[in-house]
């Protein structure tokens with residue numbers, strides 16, 4: 662997909678399993694929204710092909726629309742309409758809607774049901790957008806940055822709701838900048854940058870596949886100055902040791918028991934008493950940084 666000279670989506674390829682949560686993760690301008698809009702039938706692909714529930718989202722739009730739910734990144738409601746009125750309107754367009762009261766209560770919209778859309782806070786607009794996407798009992802939901810602008814409580818409610826929907830067999834495709842969101846929710850993550858998928862896998866696979874782990878060592882007394890170098894020598898070439906402060910070191914190296922054992926043996930040899938020795942997981946942030954050399958900032 663191009664916009665003039667800008668290539669927004671560049672041979673991006675992905676497949677989504679039914680009943681799963683898939684996160685499309687990437688920085689601003691990576692092409693996430695364009696990808697979703699193409700799947701939703703709002704944009705006709707200039708090359709390549711898209712099938713959603715086996716249907717062509719542009720040519721078979723009438724068949725597809727009743728089966729999917731769409732939460733746009735913003736907007737989607739008239740500015741003067743009251744929140745609950747909007748939801749009732751969307752519900753009325755579906756054959757078997759979820760009772761509106763149920764969604765209003767679940768998404769905490771009761772406090773602002775009579776508020777005009779334009780006066781809703783950003784987080785309330787997001788919650789209404791999610792309710793609008795879900796009210797038609799879709800088989801598949803596209804949610805574009807579902808929790809952007811939500812407070813922590815609303816974010817948690819949304820995560821719980823999406824997880825519950827998956828439990829009920831609904832397929833969910835979401836975009837996000839939030840690594841925590843992708844790690845907590847998604848079965849599959851596609852990391853997108855410059856319109857391409859640069860890595861795919863479960864959060865577990867993505868964070869472990871490179872076989873490196875981070876070990877954090879905290880000791881009871883300050884280390885001698887030579888400690889990082891001495892530990893690096895003890896562990897071998899494939900390991901990095903970073904001093905965080907006088908009493909803690911971070912070791913990045915092979916994710917195996919032998920590395921842990923060597924750190925522990927080094928402590929014994931140096932006569933230092935570990936207060937804690939923990940194996941920390943790599944995060945998706947680390948993965949993104951390693952793949953692109955850039956931070957994934959919202």
Ligand SMILES: Nc1ncnc2c1ncn2[C@@H]1O[C@H](COP(=O)(O)OP(=O)(O)OP(=O)(O)O)[C@@H](O)[C@H]1O
Nearest residue numbers: 664667668669687688689690691692693694695696
């Ligand atoms: N309607 C448009 N006209 C021109 N360029 C566009 C249009 N929509 C998107 N773009 C450009 O296409 C690229 C991909 O945009 P897209 O919105 O798909 O990215 P995104 O990953 O969803 O970003 P964000 O996280 O900021 O929402 C960007 O460079 C963007 O500026």
